[in-house]
Every structure is written in C-alpha cells, then in structure tokens.
Amino acid sequence: MRKISDATITRLSRYYRSLARLERKNQEMVSSKELAQTGGATSVQVRKDLSCFGQFGTRGLGYPVCQLKETIAHILGLHRTWNVALVGAGSLGAALISYKEFKRQGFHIVAVFDKDPAKVGKNKRGLIILDIKNLPEVSRELKIDMAIVAVPKTEAQSVVNLLVQAGFKVILNFAPVNLMAPPQVTIRNVNMAIELEALSYRLMAN
Amino acid sequence: MRKISDATITRLSRYYRSLARLERKNQEMVSSKELAQTGGATSVQVRKDLSCFGQFGTRGLGYPVCQLKETIAHILGLHRTWNVALVGAGSLGAALISYKEFKRQGFHIVAVFDKDPAKVGKNKRGLIILDIKNLPEVSRELKIDMAIVAVPKTEAQSVVNLLVQAGFKVILNFAPVNLMAPPQVTIRNVNMAIELEALSYRLMAN
Numbered sequence: 001m002r003k004i005s006d007a008t009i010t011r012l013s014r015y016y017r018s019l020a021r022l023e024r025k026n027q028e029m030v031s032s033k034e035l036a037q038t039g040g041a042t043s044v045q046v047r048k049d050l051s052c053f054g055q056f057g058t059r060g061l062g063y064p065v066c067q068l069k070e071t072i073a074h075i076l077g078l079h080r081t082w083n084v085a086l087v088g089a090g091s092l093g094a095a096l097i098s099y100k101e102f103k104r105q106g107f108h109i110v111a112v113f114d115k116d117p118a119k120v121g122k123n124k125r126g127l128i129i130l131d132i133k134n135l136p137e138v139s140r141e142l143k144i145d146m147a148i149v150a151v152p153k154t155e156a157q158s159v160v161n162l163l164v165q166a167g168f169k170v171i172l173n174f175a176p177v178n179l180m181a182p183p184q185v186t187i188r189n190v191n192m193a194i195e196l197e198a199l200s201y202r203l204m205a206n
Numbered sequence: 207m208r209k210i211s212d213a214t215i216t217r218l219s220r221y222y223r224s225l226a227r228l229e230r231k232n233q234e235m236v237s238s239k240e241l242a243q244t245g246g247a248t249s250v251q252v253r254k255d256l257s258c259f260g261q262f263g264t265r266g267l268g269y270p271v272c273q274l275k276e277t278i279a280h281i282l283g284l285h286r287t288w289n290v291a292l293v294g295a296g297s298l299g300a301a302l303i304s305y306k307e308f309k310r311q312g313f314h315i316v317a318v319f320d321k322d323p324a325k326v327g328k329n330k331r332g333l334i335i336l337d338i339k340n341l342p343e344v345s346r347e348l349k350i351d352m353a354i355v356a357v358p359k360t361e362a363q364s365v366v367n368l369l370v371q372a373g374f375k376v377i378l379n380f381a382p383v384n385l386m387a388p389p390q391v392t393i394r395n396v397n398m399a400i401e402l403e404a405l406s407y408r409l410m411a412n
Binding site (some may be wrong): 017 | 211297
C-alpha cells in the first residue's frame with residue numbers, strides 16, 4: 001500500500017464525523033460532493049482520499065453512508081478502544097483528562113504520570129497520579145497503546161526518551177518544542193499557538 | 207494574490223520556528239533542503255510555499271535566515287501583539303490561560319468570559335471571569351482581535367453566534383462540533399481526538 005499522508009488521515013477523521021451525522025439523519029447514500037462540503041475539501045479530494053483504501057462508491061449513486069463509516073472506523077481504529085497514558089498532571093493534563101471527546105472515540109486515559117513528588121499519589125479528576133518512574137511497568141500491566149505528553153517544553157524530550165525506551169510507538173505531544181525520536185516512533189505535535197497564527201495571518205491578509 | 211492554503215500557513219509557522227532556532231545558532235543562510243528537514247516537508251514544498259509570497263532565496267546560496275524569519279513574522283502577524291478573548295472558564299480554559307507559548311508568540315488572552323453566574327467575578331489564573339453578556343462592549347473597549355471558544359459542544363454554536371454579532375472575524379474553536387458562521391468569518395477547529403486518530407491509524411497500519 002502506498003504511503004498515506006497525515007493530511008489524508010486527518011480528512012478521513014472529518015469524513016467519519018460527517019458520515020456519523022448523516023447516519024443519525026438516516027441518510028443512506030452520500031455523494032463525494034456532499035462529503036466534501038461537510039468535510040471541508042473538494043469532491044476530487046474526497047474521491048482521491050478514499051481511493052487510497054479501495055473502491056467504495058458507485059458512479060452516479062455515491063457512497064453507502066453506513067458502510068463507508070464502518071470502513072473508515074476500521075482504518076482509523078475507531079471500532080475498538082485504546083488505552084492512553086498521560087504524562088504531565090498540570091492544567092493541560094487536567095483538561096485532557098476531562099476532554100469527553102477522547103472517550104467518545106474510544107481513547108481511554110487509563111493512567112496519569114508526573115515526576116513531581118508533591119503531585120504523585122494525589123487524585124486528578126478520578127485518576128491517581130503515578131510516579132513517572134513506574135511508567136514502563138504500569139504501561140505493560142495496563143496494556144497502554146499510546147501516550148500523550150503534556151509537560152513543560154524543557155521536560156518533553158526526556159519524557160519522550162522514557163516513552164521510547166518503554167516501547168511506545170506513537171506519541172501525541174503538546175509541548176511547543178521539536179522532539180527527537182527513532183524513525184519507527186511517530187510523534188504528532190499539537191501547537192496551539194500555530195493554530196492562532198493561522199488566524200492572525202487571516203487578519204493580516206485582509 | 208492567489209489563495210494560500212491553510213496547510214501552507216501551518217508550514218510557514220513551522221519554518222518560522224526553524225529559522226528562529228537557526229538564528230539563535232547564528233547561522234546566516236539556510237537551504238530549502240535544511241528548512242524542509244526541520245519543518246517536516248520536502249525542499250520542493252518549501253520553495254513552493256515561499257514563492258507564494260515573493261522571491262526570497264538566491265540559487266545556490268539559499269535563504270538569508272534573519273531576513274526570511276522577519277518576512278514570515280510579518281506574513282503571520284508575529285511582529286506585533288494580538289488581544290485574545292477566551293470564552294469558557296472550565297478546565298480547558300484554565301489550561302489555555304496558562305499556555306505560555308501564546309504570549310511568547312504575541313497572543314495575549316486579555317479577557318475570559320463564562321455564562322455560569324457561579325464563575326463570573328472569580329479569578330482564573332490572574333484574570334477575573336466576566337459575564338458573557340458583556341462580551342461585545344469589553345471586546346470593543348479592550349480592542350480584542352480574536353476569540354478562542356472553549357465551551358461544551360452544546361454551547362459552542364450560540365457562543366459563535368454572539369462572537370459573530372460582536373464583529374469577530376477569526377475564531378479558534380476547541381469544541382468537537384461543526385459550527386456555522388458567515389463566509390467572512392474564519393473558524394479554525396482544534397479537535398484533539400482527531401489528533402489521536404492519526405496515531406491509532408499508525409498502530410492499525412503497522
């Protein structure tokens with residue numbers, strides 16, 4: 001299978017949500033044009049994205065809503081649940097534990113770690129904060145699949161090193177810093193300032 | 207000027223950070239290849255992105271680090287500060303107030319609003335929570351440029367309606383829901399579950 005871009009995967013997530021909405025409205029078929037409108041792309045892009053994964057639609061009839069939704073769920077791993085470790089029990093960590101959309105899509109934060117002895121043992125939104133030293137064993141015991149890094153930027157690389165050593169293959173990083181990891185490890189960065197920069201660009205351009 | 211894609215703007219933010227790093231190391235010139243490596247793109251992509259905004263490099267010599275960084279700062283509006291309103295004083299709101307990278311890039315959260323009477327008047331990380339009813343006047347008085355929506359998904363559309371009425375042109379939305387706004391208003395959505403889905407996809411594909 002050819003290499004699928006991150007942008008395609010992000011659009012699949014959007015199509016999935018559009019399909020879920022259409023399914024709730026009992027709509028049976030959807031055109032690439034309609035999916036494009038709700039997913040923020042062009043109909044050519046929708047057809048190209050979906051063709052990466054097989055032949056789903058029928059010319060003139062479109063795509064079957066329910067079936068395409070299930071197919072995308074299997075591609076993205078939304079048909080099952082995932083155990084997630086959160087590193088960093090600060091205010092961003094607290095917000096992530098409370099973020100309901102994670103659980104709704106099957107992502108369960110099952111453990112939260114911090115290195116601050118003053119925090120370890122305390123309850124954070126229903127989870128006991130664990131010592132980061134215990135991350136490797138706890139991750140094995142709880143069969144944790146992925147990790148979220150929500151620590152200050154100065155701490156992020158050492159946390160990533162620990163996660164890599166513990167065998168994590170995928171990491172979502174919120175620290176605004178460039179991180180190094182071996183090629184077999186995927187780090188996805190969320191930088192909220194970059195999101196605002198896309199908006200200040202709009203204000204500058206107008 | 208032709209339409210610049212959101213993806214190009216996001217990459218400009220990445221190039222900006224790479225250039226800032228190189229500047230701190232006193233590097234004077236940078237090739238598109240080097241910018242591509244640190245910015246996570248190809249050198250063809252870098253040249254294409256930058257060519258949208260003018261002619262910056264010299265064949266064989268590359269781009270002048272300091273000058274290109276300043277040019278991108280002006281394109282993205284990073285050479286000045288922006289006043290930001292935050293709507294929603296929950297745990298995500300608290301995390302956003304504490305997120306240092308915003309201020310570092312010139313985005314100052316100057317007011318936080320909530321509709322919950324139990325929260326209004328309380329101090330949240332140094333800001334007094336204001337009644338959402340006062341958003342239009344406060345936004346005018348404080349010359350607020352952009353808004354962040356960090357409310358539950360059921361509240362998000364009514365908050366966006368209020369922001370649009372108050373004259374906001376750009377909105378960063380964290381609620382995991384599709385929002386409607388007039389075409390002259392740009393809404394940028396951050397859905398943290400979609401970020402995790404890109405990672406579960408990797409685990410499924412391996």
